[in-house]
Amino acid sequence: MSMYIDPHIHLVSRTTDDYEAMQKAGIVATIEPAFWLGQPRTEVGSFKDYFSTLVGWERFRASQFGIVHYCTMGLNSKEANNIALAEQVMELLPLYVGKEGVVAIGEIGYDDQTEAEDRFYREQLELAKEVDLPVLIHTPHRDKKKGTYRSMDVAEEHGMDPGWIIVDHNNEETVKEVLDRGYWAGFTIYPHTKMGSERMVEIVKQYGPERIIVNSAADWGISDPLAVPKTADLMRKMGIPEEHVQMVTYRNALTAFSLSGQMDENDWLQAPPIDQTKKLSGNSVLRGGQVPRVEGPADRVEN
Amino acid sequence: MLWLLQKSEKIQSTGSQTAFFLAFSQASRFFDKGMLVLDETEKKEAHQLVEGYEPEFWNVLQTARTYLLLSFPQEKEAWFAAVNQLFETADMHEHQALFAALPLMPFQEDLIDRAIDGCRTNVALIFDAIALNNPYPAKYFPEANWNQMVLKAVFMQRPLYRIQSQDARSNPALAEIARDFAHERWAAGRNVMPELWRLVSPFLNEKYLQDLQKVMSSKDELELAGGALALFNGPSGTGKTVLGKFPTLVSQIESGTITWETVGKEYQKTRV
Ligand SMILES: [Zn+2]
Numbered sequence: 001m002s003m004y005i006d007p008h009i010h011l012v013s014r015t016t017d018d019y020e021a022m023q024k025a026g027i028v029a030t031i032e033p034a035f036w037l038g039q040p041r042t043e044v045g046s047f048k049d050y051f052s053t054l055v056g057w058e059r060f061r062a063s064q065f066g067i068v069h070y071c072t073m074g075l076n077s078k079e080a081n082n083i084a085l086a087e088q089v090m091e092l093l094p095l096y097v098g099k100e101g102v103v104a105i106g107e108i109g110y111d112d113q114t115e116a117e118d119r120f121y122r123e124q125l126e127l128a129k130e131v132d133l134p135v136l137i138h139t140p141h142r143d144k145k146k147g148t149y150r151s152m153d154v155a156e157e158h159g160m161d162p163g164w165i166i167v168d169h170n171n172e173e174t175v176k177e178v179l180d181r182g183y184w185a186g187f188t189i190y191p192h193t194k195m196g197s198e199r200m201v202e203i204v205k206q207y208g209p210e211r212i213i214v215n216s217a218a219d220w221g222i223s224d225p226l227a228v229p230k231t232a233d234l235m236r237k238m239g240i241p242e243e244h245v246q247m248v249t250y251r252n253a254l255t256a257f258s259l260s261g262q263m264d265e266n267d268w269l270q271a272p273p274i275d276q277t278k279k280l281s282g283n284s285v286l287r288g289g290q291v292p293r294v295e296g297p298a299d300r301v302e303n
Numbered sequence: 304m305l306w307l308l309q310k311s312e313k314i315q316s317t318g319s320q321t322a323f324f325l326a327f328s329q330a331s332r333f334f335d336k337g338m339l340v341l342d343e344t345e346k347k348e349a350h351q352l353v354e355g356y357e358p359e360f361w362n363v364l365q366t367a368r369t370y371l372l373l374s375f376p377q378e379k380e381a382w383f384a385a386v387n388q389l390f391e392t393a394d395m396h397e398h399q400a401l402f403a404a405l406p407l408m409p410f411q412e413d414l415i416d417r418a419i420d421g422c423r424t425n426v427a428l429i430f431d432a433i434a435l436n437n438p439y440p441a442k443y444f445p446e447a448n449w450n451q452m453v454l455k456a457v458f459m460q461r462p463l464y465r466i467q468s469q470d471a472r473s474n475p476a477l478a479e480i481a482r483d484f485a486h487e488r489w490a491a492g493r494n495v496m497p498e499l500w501r502l503v504s505p506f507l508n509e510k511y512l513q514d515l516q517k518v519m520s521s522k523d524e525l526e527l528a529g530g531a532l533a534l535f536n537g538p539s540g541t542g543k544t545v546l547g548k549f550p551t552l553v554s555q556i557e558s559g560t561i562t563w564e565t566v567g568k569e570y571q572k573t574r575v
Contacts, residue, residue, distance in 0.1 A: 048392060055394035060426050094321060095392045098328040261332065 002246070003268075006228045007031045007253035008107075008136075008168060008186060008215035011069065012050075012058055018218075018225045019065035025229040028268040029068040031257060032058065033107040033136055036076045038220050044088035047075075051096045059101060068268045070257070072106035072136050073097050080120040081112070090123060097131050103257040104128075106136025107168060110147045113140065118154070125158045134164045134259045136186075139174065148174045152181055166213065166256055175203060179211060184256045188217040189227035197231040201238045209244035213252045306333050307367055311374040318376040320385050326371050327389060328397065334364040336396070353406050355438025355467050365400035369407060372400075377409045390417060395428055402432040405439040412443070419448045427459060434466055441468035450477045453502065457484060460575045463498040464567035470505070478506040482514060489517075496574075497529025498567050507537035516545055525574070528566050532556060 004027045011019075011032050022030075032054055041047060054071040062069035073096045075089045096102065105128040110117050128135045135155070140147035148167060155165055167178045168186035178185045189197055200214060216227035224230070232249045236242065257263050310326040313319070341349070341359050349358045358366065375385060386408075390401055402421050405414060418440065421433050433440060434456050440449060449472055456463055463469065481502040485495045500518065503511050518530035531552040534542025546553055555561040 052392055052394075056398075057426075060395060092392075095324050095328070095388070098325050099394050100328070100331040100396065101394075 002026050002229075002232065002250075003028045004228045004232065004249050005029045005031070005253045006216050006218075006225070007166075007213055007257060008033055008188065008217045009225060010035060010217070010219035011062060012053060013220035014218060014225055016065070019062065019067060022225055023066045025226050027067060027229065029070065029254075029263070030062065031070045031072060031103060031253070033072040033104075033138075034074050034076065035107055035138075035219070036078050040079055040082065041085070044085060044092060047089050048092055051092070055096065055099050055101065066271070068271065070101045070103045070263055072104040073099075073102050074105045074108045074124055074136075075120055076107060077109050077111035077117045077121065077138060077140075080117045081114055083116050086116065086120050090120065093124075093127060097127065097133060101262055102133070103260040103262045104134040104136045104166070105131075106166075107138035108135065109137040109151045110140050111138075113143065113147055113150065121151070122154060122158060125155060125160060128164075129158070129160070132261075134166065134257060135160065137165060137167045139167060139169045141169070144169075144171065145173050149177065152178070152183065164259055168215070169217070172199070172203065175207060175212075179207060184211045184213055184252065186213045186215055188215055189224070189231050190217075191222060191224045191227070197227070197234045200231050201235050201240065204235060204240055204244060204248055205238075209247035209252070211252060211256075212248045213256065214248050215253075307370060311371060314371060314374040315376065318378075318381065320388070323371065323375050323385060324389065327368055328394075330367045330371065331364060331396065334367040336362045336364050338362050339366055353438070355441075356406055357436040360436040360465075361403060364396065365403060368397065368400035369404040372404060373407065379410060382409065383413070395426055398424075398426075398429045399432040402429060403437060405433070406437060406442075411439070415443050419444065422448070422452050422455060427461070430455070430459065431461060435461065436465050436467065438467050440466075441472050446472075446474055446476065450474070450480060453477060454480055454484065457481070457496060457499055460496060462567045462571050463496075463501065464564045469501065473502065473505045475506050478503045478511070482511065485514060494523070494526070494574075497525045497570055498563060500529045500533035501536075501563050504533040504536045505538070507534070507541040512541065512545065515542070519545055519549070525566055525570055527552060528555075528561050532561065532563060532566065 004025070006022070006027055009030050009032060011030060034051065034054060037050070051073060054073070059069040059071070073093060075086055075093070079089075080086045097105065105124050108121050108124045110121065125135065137151050137155070139151060148170070151167065152162070155162070162182035166184040166186050169188050170178055170185045175185055187200055187203065189200060204212060214228055214231050216223060216225055218225040218227065228249050232245050235245045254263065254265060310322070314323045314326065339358055339361050346359055349356050372386070375382065389397070393401060398421070402418065405411065405418055408414060418433055422430060424430050434452055440452055444452065453463070453466065453469070454477075456466060481499050485499060488495050500515065503514070515530050515534055518526055521527055521530070527549070531546060531549055534546050535553065535556050552561065
């Protein structure tokens with residue numbers, strides 16, 4: 001079966017059904033970028049607990065379903081506009097960026113392209129350089145083209161290597177410039193609107209598979225955690241060569257984010273079998289009376 | 304190793320929180336999670352250093368992290384400011400290192416709430432770091448919290464024989480809780496982990512003897528062994544009549560081929 005990586009998905013908002021379906025569809029690893037939660041936080045403690053969840057509970061929860069969970073750390077552009085709070089978050093970040101499985105600084109960049117957003121974007125580019133991590137850039141949904149170009153201009157101003165930057169949420173209007181300038185180009189498959197799987201197929205046909213990365217960006221809104229495997233299937237159906245399919249839905253993400261030194265294919269290829277009995281107490285992911293899913297010896301006694 | 308010594312030196316001489324935090328998390332880039340391999344002399348030395356310290360159950364990464372932790376200047380206010388932050392922002396393996404290191408930390412009396420709170424985790428790796436092979440809970444936990452920890456270990460099917468000073472901390476309330484738990488399991492048509500009867504053993508009375516009689520009617524070798532150990536080690540004379548029918552088990556207990564440890568190990572290997 002084909003293996004997939006979803007390099008942009010907000011799993012704290014997803015259910016265990018999603019995890020099961022993702023695992024069945026072949027998703028072996030996920031990257032959860034630190035983002036906002038749909039409404040602005042008002043206390044730095046909320047950021048702290050959120051960041052801790054990304055490296056703690058959510059990673060553990062994913063492991064229970066046979067999925068390796070990585071994350072990126074950063075202050076998102078929307079909440080950068082609360083300057084007093086943003087300054088406190090910047091003080092918090094050094095505690096998290098060095099942790100195991102943190103594969104990038106992100107998602108950072110512009111939303112409304114304000115002065116405050118610019119300030120904290122730049123500060124985080126410097127942080128990424130300091131700790132040798134790639135950067136995941138969130139490009140704005142409004143005034144996208146200008147915002148995307150500006151993100152790249154500023155990154156270059158700070159001496160960043162485009163090969164270490166994933167510019168996300170691209171569309172037909174931005175892709176050429178992003179690829180031409182040497183960046184990785186992320187594409188988010190949105191069901192119903194914006195970038196659908198069909199458009200993605202066309203882009204891969206036109207630009208080839210080099211440095212293109214497909215993701216679901218599934219979160220608390222209308223989104224599809226199976227967008228990556230579904231798009232891969234559509235690409236196959238539309239005659240895109242298997243090797244190209246694998247590059248845009250697996251290999252490229254691995255190559256880009258493993259620049260961090262924190263992501264390795266062996267993390268899932270040599271993972272121990274899923275064993276929900278071993279790691280969980282009876283009252284967390286498994287509720288009373290549920291039979292745990294166990295791969296491996298079939299003579300296991302559920303006790 | 305050089306990295307560790309350099310970082311330790313820097314943390315010690317500057318007392319810098321940032322240097323400490325960064326080194327503590329980045330230790331995972333330099334050390335893996337393979338278990339420490341210690342010879343008998345080294346084990347003995349560790350036990351002499353701190354009573355109950357069992358680094359043979361530690362991995363290399365957590366050992367390195369503990370080394371960094373112990374390098375941070377132990378001035379109370381600054382120490383707690385740093386270590387509280389560390390606990391509050393830790394990932395799974397950092398939590399493991401921190402909680403297992405409790406018996407090596409300064410200001411241990413002031414860490415009781417932290418340790419009790421840690422037991423509320425649902426991650427076995429973290430729970431184990433506190434509950435298993437760690438002298439801290441037996442030394443500091445009030446009875447109610449001790450009992451909650453042991454019951455949770457039963458619930459999570461953790462190896463009870465690795466909880467230190469269990470017999471010394473046994474108490475009638477815990478025996479009662481264990482019995483209730485066994486009855487709940489039986490009512491649901493499920494088995495009871497044999498090590499559970501160790502909690503009941505020091506307080507054998509009519510009530511507990513009835514339960515153990517039920518255990519001794521089991522067809523399961525390990526359940527029989529657990530029941531027999533509980534009866535054998537109970538207050539003198541109480542278990543005699545029941546045990547009379549199991550001369551082989553009694554002689555195996557007397558010769559040391561059946562112990563709580565052998566039962567616990569076998570249970571973990573074959574039933575969990
Ligand atoms: Zn996102």
